[in-house]
Amino acid sequence: MRKFLVTIWMFTLVVTLFSCGPRVNVKGYFLDIEERTTSISFSVEIEDPNEEITGNVVAELVDVKTNTVITYESLDQSNQSNSVKFDGLDNKGDYRIDVRATIGRDSIVIISHDVNLQSLLTVTVNTVEDFMAMGDNPEGNYVLGQDIDFSGHDFISPFENTKKTFSGTFDGNGFTLSNITFVSSSGNIGIFAYVSTGTIKNLDITNVKIGSQDERMETQNVYRIGILAGHIIDHQAIIENISINQAEIYVTSNSTYQFYVGGVFGDLRSVAKNITQNNVEIDVLTTSYAKVSVGGIAGLIGEKGGLRQVNSNANVTQAIIGDYVDISTKAWNINVGGVVGDFNSRLSRGFQDVIHSGNIHVDLDFGTPSGQKGTYDVFVGGLTGRSYGQIYQALYSGSILVNHVENEFESEILKSFYVGGLSGHYESNLIVDHAVYSNDQQSIAINASTDSKVYLSYTLGVNPIALNHEFGYIGNGTLIKNDSAYTEVKPSPIIDTLDGYFTSEFMTSDHNE
Numbered sequence: 001m002r003k004f005l006v007t008i009w010m011f012t013l014v015v016t017l018f019s020c021g022p023r024v025n026v027k028g029y030f031l032d033i034e035e036r037t038t039s040i041s042f043s044v045e046i047e048d049p050n051e052e053i054t055g056n057v058v059a060e061l062v063d064v065k066t067n068t069v070i071t072y073e074s075l076d077q078s079n080q081s082n083s084v085k086f087d088g089l090d091n092k093g094d095y096r097i098d099v100r101a102t103i104g105r106d107s108i109v110i111i112s113h114d115v116n117l118q119s120l121l122t123v124t125v126n127t128v129e130d131f132m133a134m135g136d137n138p139e140g141n142y143v144l145g146q147d148i149d150f151s152g153h154d155f156i157s158p159f160e161n162t163k164k165t166f167s168g169t170f171d172g173n174g175f176t177l178s179n180i181t182f183v184s185s186s187g188n189i190g191i192f193a194y195v196s197t198g199t200i201k202n203l204d205i206t207n208v209k210i211g212s213q214d215e216r217m218e219t220q221n222v223y224r225i226g227i228l229a230g231h232i233i234d235h236q237a238i239i240e241n242i243s244i245n246q247a248e249i250y251v252t253s254n255s256t257y258q259f260y261v262g263g264v265f266g267d268l269r270s271v272a273k274n275i276t277q278n279n280v281e282i283d284v285l286t287t288s289y290a291k292v293s294v295g296g297i298a299g300l301i302g303e304k305g306g307l308r309q310v311n312s313n314a315n316v317t318q319a320i321i322g323d324y325v326d327i328s329t330k331a332w333n334i335n336v337g338g339v340v341g342d343f344n345s346r347l348s349r350g351f352q353d354v355i356h357s358g359n360i361h362v363d364l365d366f367g368t369p370s371g372q373k374g375t376y377d378v379f380v381g382g383l384t385g386r387s388y389g390q391i392y393q394a395l396y397s398g399s400i401l402v403n404h405v406e407n408e409f410e411s412e413i414l415k416s417f418y419v420g421g422l423s424g425h426y427e428s429n430l431i432v433d434h435a436v437y438s439n440d441q442q443s444i445a446i447n448a449s450t451d452s453k454v455y456l457s458y459t460l461g462v463n464p465i466a467l468n469h470e471f472g473y474i475g476n477g478t479l480i481k482n483d484s485a486y487t488e489v490k491p492s493p494i495i496d497t498l499d500g501y502f503t504s505e506f507m508t509s510d511h512n513e
Helices: 130-136
Strands: 003-004 027-035 039-045 053-063 068-076 082-086 095-103 104-113 124-127 140-145 170-173 175-184 199-210 224-226 228-232 238-253 258-262 265-269 273-285 291-295 298-301 305-322 330-336 340-343 351-357 361-365 376-382 384-387 391-397 400-404 411-421 423-426 432-438 443-447 453-457 460-462 469-476 478-479
Touching: 027 095, 027 104, 027 469, 039 053, 039 104, 068 082, 095 478, 124 130, 130 469, 170 258, 170 298, 199 460, 238 258, 258 273, 258 340, 273 291, 291 305, 291 384, 298 305, 305 330, 330 361, 330 423, 361 376, 400 411, 411 443, 443 453
Parallel strands: 124 140, 140 170, 170 199, 175 199, 199 238, 224 258, 228 265, 238 273, 258 291, 265 298, 273 305, 291 330, 298 340, 305 351, 305 361, 330 376, 340 384, 351 391, 361 400, 376 411, 384 423, 391 432, 400 443, 411 453, 423 460, 432 469, 443 478
Antiparallel strands: 003 027, 027 039, 039 082, 053 068, 053 095, 095 104, 224 228, 224 265, 258 265, 258 298, 291 298, 291 340, 330 340, 330 384, 376 384, 376 423, 411 423, 411 460, 453 460
16 A cells, blocks of 8 residues: 555645745645545645635645646644545546645645555455455455465454445455454454445355354444444445355443444445355343344345345344443333344345344343333344335244343333344335245244233234235244243234245245255
8 A cells, every 4th residue: 555654755845935024934744645546545734833824725636637626625724634535536547636725815836746546456365464455455456366264363354444444346256264263343343344335245254253152252332243344334335145154253342322233244235145144153242222233144234225145044142231320211222133133224125035044032131220211122033123124035944032131120111022033023114025934843932021012923023014915934833922822913824835935036946945
């Protein structure tokens, strides 16, 4: 990466003006210049000891061939240092950065820098060192040339902070990244921690550890965790043909803001396709009243995000051990799904062709102190904990257990538990289309205090919109509330056989049977 530290590169121009008044000196400095394939970022410092600058100070991006200003950014003279970024540049273009100030009646260029963007040529990644070096150019194009074993390396993502958000391309070429052990809890956590408009495809991942059963990772200021990526922040990102095998996430959070954890993504804002996951354990412990969303594939999926063609096996455990630091009105919001904790997609068929198996276990000890008031909402479902988006062609098999520890100080707390074999709470105005909970020899059970509201179902804990859904359950499993058999208020449809039930090729193909 062409990164010019102030101790190495410093550009200074002293402007001397001769007029009727005294001599004028203005100094400018470029600091921390980062030139990438299609962008440049830098900081600017201006020294004006005699306060001779009389007007605006701007950083201009100049097309050298035509000597015209393409764009500019005004600088705040009250700040000692201004950070500037120009992106969307033509990699083959010829650019210059001018910092211009108004001194008297004249507009003067204080300092200039000729831009040299990095090459767009595809780089082959063959070693651990090659992989980590991608952080020097997160806009680059990369292809995996062979399997890479990270044994013996403490892993910190090369894209661990927002200044190194991955926006390039990475083609795994069918090769494998293996034996990755995360040691850092700074920033969002994932192999590709932050992804904006990047492309990640054709990649196998095996044996990944984010914490362990014996030693959980204590997260500090971490809001999003996923094996592939903590945060896919842009709907233009392309994620496809990803396989994850043998992975475990054991994390603890005391966040009072938000906490999203998924087997593949913490927070997904684009559509991910062709995702395979097997033998994954997710175990999350939270001690404070953040909004928590945990899922086998994703903790949270945003409005323009989605999942299509997913075959997944993962066990999900969520525990709450409340640790209050003050007494005030608190709102707990817990979303736990076999696939997605909180599914917010507004796309038609945003959740499409998904097969998931695995057990869900939720333990809730809110630790409510005397005098506490608030609302506690818990959403648990085999596919989604809570869903604002459509579910289309999907199958879940596994057991669900929710345990709530009764507390004598919760009499003024409004507690609601929504538990369903498909979704705890379905709030989309689109129909659930061909979705099944398979519960042969399995159960959905909840133990909750008698002053709690409990919504329990083989399919949807709550469906507030009356629609002609096509869903149901198959098998001879049971619903259990407080150790007794439970009968649904509105019986879910029973599916006699899955032969011919699904209509998509993905759901009926041999490898999914």
